[in-house]
Amino acid sequence: MDIELTEEQRQVRDLCRQFADEELRPNARRWDANHEFPREAVKKLGEMGLMGVAIPPEWGGAGMDNVSYAIAMEEISRGCAGTGVIMSVNNSLYCDPVLKFGTDEQRKQFLEPFARGEKLGCFALTEPMSGSDAAEMRTVAEKRGAEYVLSGSKNFITNGPQADVVLVFAMTDKAKRHRGISAFLVPSDAGGFVRGKPDEKVGIRASGSCTVFFEGCAIPERYRLGGEGDGFKIAMAALDGGRIGIGSQALGIARAALEEALAYSKERKAFGQPISQFQAIQFMLADMATELDAARLLVWRAATLKDRGVRHSAESAMAKLFASEMSERVTSRAIQIHGGYGYVKEYDAERHWRDSRITEIYEGTSEIQRIVISSAVLKD
Amino acid sequence: MDFEPTDVQRAVAETARAFARERIAPVARDNDLARRFPRDLVRGLGELGLLAVNVPEAYGGSAAGAVAYALAIMEIAAADCATATTAAVTNMVGETIARWGTEEQKRRHLPALASGEYAAGAFALSEPQSGSDAAGLGTRALRRGGAWVIDGAKQWITSGDVAGVLVVWARTDPAAGARGVTAFLVEQGTPGLSVGRHEEKMGLRASSTVALAFEGCEVPDAARLGAPGEGFKIALSALDGGRVGIASQATGTIRASLEASVRYAKERRTFGAPLADHQAIQFMLADMATAHGSARLLALRAAWLKEAGRPFSREASMAKLFASEAAQRAVNRAVQIHGGYGYTNEFPVERFFRDARVQTIYEGTSEIQRLVIARDLLGQP
Numbered sequence: 001m002d003i004e005l006t007e008e009q010r011q012v013r014d015l016c017r018q019f020a021d022e023e024l025r026p027n028a029r030r031w032d033a034n035h036e037f038p039r040e041a042v043k044k045l046g047e048m049g050l051m052g053v054a055i056p057p058e059w060g061g062a063g064m065d066n067v068s069y070a071i072a073m074e075e076i077s078r079g080c081a082g083t084g085v086i087m088s089v090n091n092s093l094y095c096d097p098v099l100k101f102g103t104d105e106q107r108k109q110f111l112e113p114f115a116r117g118e119k120l121g122c123f124a125l126t127e128p129m130s131g132s133d134a135a136e137m138r139t140v141a142e143k144r145g146a147e148y149v150l151s152g153s154k155n156f157i158t159n160g161p162q163a164d165v166v167l168v169f170a171m172t173d174k175a176k177r178h179r180g181i182s183a184f185l186v187p188s189d190a191g192g193f194v195r196g197k198p199d200e201k202v203g204i205r206a207s208g209s210c211t212v213f214f215e216g217c218a219i220p221e222r223y224r225l226g227g228e229g230d231g232f233k234i235a236m237a238a239l240d241g242g243r244i245g246i247g248s249q250a251l252g253i254a255r256a257a258l259e260e261a262l263a264y265s266k267e268r269k270a271f272g273q274p275i276s277q278f279q280a281i282q283f284m285l286a287d288m289a290t291e292l293d294a295a296r297l298l299v300w301r302a303a304t305l306k307d308r309g310v311r312h313s314a315e316s317a318m319a320k321l322f323a324s325e326m327s328e329r330v331t332s333r334a335i336q337i338h339g340g341y342g343y344v345k346e347y348d349a350e351r352h353w354r355d356s357r358i359t360e361i362y363e364g365t366s367e368i369q370r371i372v373i374s375s376a377v378l379k380d
Numbered sequence: 381m382d383f384e385p386t387d388v389q390r391a392v393a394e395t396a397r398a399f400a401r402e403r404i405a406p407v408a409r410d411n412d413l414a415r416r417f418p419r420d421l422v423r424g425l426g427e428l429g430l431l432a433v434n435v436p437e438a439y440g441g442s443a444a445g446a447v448a449y450a451l452a453i454m455e456i457a458a459a460d461c462a463t464a465t466t467a468a469v470t471n472m473v474g475e476t477i478a479r480w481g482t483e484e485q486k487r488r489h490l491p492a493l494a495s496g497e498y499a500a501g502a503f504a505l506s507e508p509q510s511g512s513d514a515a516g517l518g519t520r521a522l523r524r525g526g527a528w529v530i531d532g533a534k535q536w537i538t539s540g541d542v543a544g545v546l547v548v549w550a551r552t553d554p555a556a557g558a559r560g561v562t563a564f565l566v567e568q569g570t571p572g573l574s575v576g577r578h579e580e581k582m583g584l585r586a587s588s589t590v591a592l593a594f595e596g597c598e599v600p601d602a603a604r605l606g607a608p609g610e611g612f613k614i615a616l617s618a619l620d621g622g623r624v625g626i627a628s629q630a631t632g633t634i635r636a637s638l639e640a641s642v643r644y645a646k647e648r649r650t651f652g653a654p655l656a657d658h659q660a661i662q663f664m665l666a667d668m669a670t671a672h673g674s675a676r677l678l679a680l681r682a683a684w685l686k687e688a689g690r691p692f693s694r695e696a697s698m699a700k701l702f703a704s705e706a707a708q709r710a711v712n713r714a715v716q717i718h719g720g721y722g723y724t725n726e727f728p729v730e731r732f733f734r735d736a737r738v739q740t741i742y743e744g745t746s747e748i749q750r751l752v753i754a755r756d757l758l759g760q761p
Contacts, residue, residue, distance in 0.1 A: 131719050133650040156720045202723050202730045270513035280747055332708070335737060339511050339745060340536045343581055343738045344589075350582040353737070357715060358723050365719060367660055 003300075005071075012068045013075060015048065020079025028080040031206035032351050035198070037162060038083050038206050045083070046117015050076070051090050055099055059107050060115035066241075066303035070248040074296070077252025081355035082206025084252060088245030089158045090114060093363075094121030094167055097238040098185070101226040110165055110185045122159035124168040124212055125235050127152065132368050134169075134235065135178035139214060141170035146221050148172075148184060150192070150214035156362070161198050161208040164188055167238075168214070169231045181231035185223045192217030203354030240313055241306065242363045243320035247299040250320075250327035250359040251292065257327075257334035257352040258288050264338055264347075281337060288330045295323040314376035321369035324359035331356045383677075385451065392444050393451035395428050400459035408460035411586035412731055417542060418463060418586055419499055425467055426496020430456070432474040434621075439478065439490035446621070450628040450683040454676070457632025458639075461735035462586035464632060466500055468625035469538045473501025473547055476618045477565070480606045485565060489545045498544025503622075504534040504566075504592060505549045505615055511536070512748050514549075515558040515612060519594060521550035528552075528564060528604065530572070530597040536742070540590040541575040544568055547618075548594070549611050561611035565603045572597030583734030620696045621686060622743045627679035627699035630707035630739045633732055634672040637707075637714035640729050641665060644718055655717065664717060668710050675703035694756040701749035704739035711736045 005013065023041050031038050045051055053069040055061020069091065077084030098111040098121075113119040130136040139152025150170055157166070166186045173180030186193060196211035226234050262285060265276035275281050298319040305312035331353035335342030342349040360366045385393065403424055411418055425431050433449035435441025442448075449471060457464035474493045477485055492498040510516040519532025530550050540546065546566045553560030566573055576591035606614050642665060645656035655661045678699040685692035714729040715722035722729045740746045755761065 126720065129649075131650070133652075136650070156724075199724050202725075202734065269509070270511070270516070280750070328712070332737075336740060336746065339741055340506070343583075343741060345580040345582070350737075354582065354734070357712075357733070360716060361719055361723060366716065370660070 003297075008064065009068050009071055012064065013071045016050070016072045016075035017078075019044070019048065020075050024076065024079025024083055028082075028206065029345070029348065029351065031080065031082060032203075033345070035200070035205045035208075037208050038080065038086075041080070041083055042086055042120070043117065045076070045087055049117075050087060051117035052095050052115025053091055055091075055095050055111065055115040059099060060112040061095070066244060066306045067300055070244055070299050070303045073245055073248035074252040074255065077249040078256045079252075080206055081249060081253050081352070082204040084249040085158055085204055085207045085246075086120075088242065088249055089123055090121050092242040092245040093123035093238045094165075096241050097167060097183070097234050098225065100237065101183070101230065101234050105222070106185065106225065114165070119164040120159055120162050121165050121167060122157050122163035123238065124154035124157050124160070124166050126154060126156050128155050128211075132365055135181070135232065137169065137171060137181065139168070139170040140174070141172050141182060141184060143172065144218070147218045148221065148224065150184065150186065150217040150219070153211055153213045155211040156199060156209050157212050158207055158209045158362075160210040160212050161195060166193070166212060167225065169235055170214075172228050172231075176229060178232040179229050181235075182228050183225040183231040183234045184219060185225055186214070186217065186219055190217050190219055202357060203351065204358055239364055240316050243316035243369075244299060244303050244306065246359055246363045247295070247302070247316070247319040247323040250323040250356065251296050251299060253352050253356045253359070254288075254292050254295070254323075254327040254330040257331040257349060257356075258285070258292060260348060260352075261285065261288070261334035261337040264341070268339075275337070284333050284337060288333055291326045292330060295319070295326045298322050314373055317364070317369040317372040320364065321366050321373065324356070325366060327356040327359055328353070385447070388444050389448045389451055392430075392433065392442070392448040393455060396430055396452040396455035399424060399428055399430070400455045404456060404459040404463050408463070408586070409725065409728065409731065411460075412462065412583075413585075413725070415585045417466075417499070417588050419542075421463055422466065422499055423496040425456075426494060429494070431467060431470050431496055432490065432494035433471055435474045435478045435490055435494060439486050440494035441474065441478070441490065442494075446624065446683040446687040447680060450624055450679050453625055453628035454632040454635070454679075457629040458636040460586065461629060461633060461732070462584045464629045465584055465587045466539055468622070468629060469503055470498075470501040472618055472622045472625060473503055473543075473545070475621055476503075476547055476614065477545075477605070479617070480563070480610075480614050481565075482602070484602065485605065489565065492544055499542040500539035500544070502537050502539045502543035502546040503618070504537050504540065504546050506536045507533055508535045508591075512745055514615060515561070517549060517551060517561065519548070519550040520554075521552050521562060521564065523552075524598070527598050527600050530564065530566070530594040530599065532594050533576075534592040534594075536579070537590055537592050539588050540592050541578070541588055542568075546573075546592075547605060549615055550594075552608050552611075556609060558612040559609050561615075562608045563605040563611040563614050564599055565605050566597065566599055570597055570599065581738075583731070583737060619744060620693050623696040623700035623749075624679060624682045624686060626739060626743045627675065627682065627696070627703040630700075630703035630736070631672065631675040631679050633707040633736045633739070634668065634675055634703070634710040637710040637729065637732055638665065638668045638672055640727070640732070641668065641714045641717045644721075644727075648719075661717060664713050668713055671706040671710060675699070675706050678702050694753055697744070697749040697752040700744065701746055701753070705746060707736045707739055
């Protein structure tokens with residue numbers, strides 16, 4: 001049992017923290033106000049190896065462990081939550097499945113430039129009529145000779161507006177239900193691939209998301225990832241890892257809020273003293289700090305299990321569930337501590353709360369996480 | 381014991397509900413996106429008597445009582461929180477002037493507030509350095525002949541830029557602490573009163589929130605509200621009623637969240653059934669409905685005590701505390717039930733979420749409410 005960071009993990013932490021302080025925090029408010037994609041920052045993340053943290057160097061990645069990935073995600077998200085999810089989707093939902101399930105040829109074309117941050121990937125599972133119930137998807141991929149022709153639409157696709165390749169899941173055999181889903185790598189310049197206009201979101205506004213349409217979009221057979229019918233398994237495996245990413249994002253958002261609330265409470269005076277001297281405020285800060293630490297340990301536990309190659313569905317579900325719900329509570333408390341100043345855009349408190357809210361919904365709602373956890377618990 | 385509304389109360393509630401459905405709800409999203417103050421809606425509310433529900437008829441009010449007022453705010457808020465905030469503060473200002481004003485002050489301002497001729501009333505108590513610690517305010521009013529000269533700054537003033545009249549609290553006796561504060565009625569356009577920053581808020585974007593600067597702002601003694609040194613008492617008494625208003629607003633928010641969630645849960649299908657068939661979702665809806673019932677009754681209890689002329693501070697604080705915190709849970713749940721659709725502005729629940737957040741902060745934070753309640757319980761001053 002050892003909860004100490006290795007030297008490498010410490011270095012990643014310090015590097016990312018510095019990057020967040022210098023490049024992300026000064027711009028996050030503006031990106032949020034303008035719903036602006038942080039192009040330069042994402043490019044620099046790529047140069048730092050952060051778009052493929054746990055991808056082996058032979059495939060363009062930084063070759064680090066999943067705890068390092070969690071640490072990097074937390075530090076980056078503390079600077080800008082939107083930048084955090086751009087990074088997380090590329091790492092966990094795009095690069096990881098291509099690494100695990102791709103052929104060497106696919107990895108060369110579809111992994112290497114993406115792990116290096118030269119290109120951006122995205123993950124298209126959700127549809128207008130199917131989110132949690134992914135197996136009910138309606139997008140189909142019809143085999144025609146040496147090609148697949150895709151028809152349908154996917155929505156709320158993070159990185160959708162900017163992605164070079166879309167990892168999309170479609171029905172190849174409706175009769176087999178979820179075992180009839182396959183995965184495909186679709187370049188965004190493929191004929192019949194259309195991007196809708198970007199979603200207008202409550203938070204994580206530096207991250208762009210949109211609906212994507214497949215209108216008789218034909219791709220070669222060799223762009224199928226894994227075998228026919230492997231799609232659901234691939235999606236679920238990706239989402240398991242994605243939970244570590246989003247759990248870490250939630251940690252970063254909450255930590256930013258806690259740090260700022262702490263600083264504010266020492267400055268703001270009422271009834272003759274800084275409000276940090278009032279027991280009520282002290283107890284709030286105590287609860288926030290405790291929950292944040294607990295969430296981080298849950299995330300790190302899931303990350304270490306993944307590093308050991310051990311099944312970690314329940315642990316990663318717990319981490320994502322707890323960290324996301326914690327981040328909403330902590331950011332909401334941070335607003336409360338700021339009083340009126342927590343409601344206006346002069347301070348970052350309100351943005352942190354808006355950013356945190358999505359962490360309980362995407363990459364598996366809290367309700368889905370509870371189903372995963374209770375299944376595991378009831379099995380024993 | 382009878383929980384049924386009287387005929388007058390029912391009529392006010394139904395009038396408000398119809399106006400909310402027909403005029404307020406259809407424009408709420410656009411006004412939020414455009415950050416637009418709905419002047420025409422204010423006029424409409426005035427025509428229906430909803431801007432001075434608890435003000436005597438002699439001055440243009442509806443004289444329908446505090447319970448009717450609470451019911452009206454619930455209806456308006458269910459359609460749009462921002463409009464409810466504007467209406468609630470205007471009502472509070474009207475009641476304050478009706479309670480503490482001279483005959484001349486009442487005749488001068490109440491009809492204009494009630495009719496919507498004034499776009500709003502404003503309540504200027506908070507300052508950059510004093511929110512919860514209202515007695516710590518620094519704005520000064522110095523006597524000069526038959527007038528007072530006000531100097532200072534106010535913060536977070538709802539409708540401060542559009543209000544026809546503002547109630548402004550200033551220190552007239554620095555040595556006397558809370559007893560050295562006096563209230564004044566300052567009209568928009570008075571030289572020396574200027575509007576500063578228009579706050580960019582997360583929600584309530586159709587309600588205007590501004591900073592105000594008073595620089596040698598002179599008002600006649602006839603504009604003084606109540607006696608010198610009585611200001612703090614006036615503020616606290618106004619806020620008691622204000623708490624009923626915000627408790628009612630939060631109750632409206634919970635109802636809107638519940639209605640939207642029920643509608644969506646019946647439509648949206650997952651795993652072969654409507655969301656509404658899944659136990660987890662059913663429990664969420666049950667909790668939301670229970671919270672709505674509780675908040676509503678706490679708000680109406682406080683309103684009823686007020687209408688009966690009985691002390692109601694503790695009950696008003698309980699109502700505001702409970703309803704606003706329950707509203708946080710409700711809007712949160714509503715977003716969750718809508719899934720991804722709860723996070724984009726295609727559906728209204730993200731607006732409820734953003735709008736509701738300030739309810740545990742303004743008109744007395746949850747922390748202040750807890751202090752009021754605890755002190756009352758413990759027999760402390």
